[in-house]
Amino acid sequence: MTGTGYASDLTDAEWVLLEPLLPGPCSTGRKRIHSRRVLVDAMLYVLQTGCVWRLLPMNFPSWGMVYAQYRKWRLRGVLKHVHDVLRERVRLAVGRAAQPTAGIIDRQSAKTTETGGPRGFDGAKKVSGRKRHILVDTLGLILKVVVHPADV
Structure with a gap:
């Protein structure tokens, strides 16, 4: 090795x-x-x-x-x-088709500092930072990840 x-x-x-x-x-x-x-x-x-x-x-x-x-x-x-x-x-x-036919979307607001890119304020969560949107298949394997300012 x-x-x-x-x-x-x-x-x-x-x-x-x-x-x-x-x-x-x-x-x-x-x-x-x-x-x-x-x-x-x-x-x-x-x-x-x-x-x-x-x-x-x-x-x-x-x-x-x-x-x-x-x-x-x-x-x-x-x-x-x-x-x-x-x-x-x-x-x-695991016996599934290569391409998924269903997915699950979740999002999370995360605090960030002032440096390092755009950020916004999520009024519902009272968080200033960014919001991550993640799409996974039914096995929990990531299909897509998108990051926005939290106010989107």
Whole structure:
């Protein structure tokens, strides 16, 4: 097993499932210095710990390199594609159709600070911040997430 030894690191079995879903090497541009697995482990570390990109531990690639790869995959739809494929596989594994026919919507108002984007005041909840709308299937797997100012 390769990795940095953090609880957020992918196991070998998880990497076998994930690797084919990620884009392969480009034929143009600079050669890769770090493996995709190490980059994914660094992304998962940020996701699980909640640390900022600049505070990635030193045994990961530089935060700029990890963030640049994350941003590239996010903008190209790679992360959404990975999520959708894995969700379909989970549904098929439990005997459901790959695509759900029913969903459940919920929302939550959350307090936020003045920095970091738009916010509003939810009069019903008496909260100044943002409102999250989440659509899940009947298994509780996420289909869509939208964040608005709380006054929407």
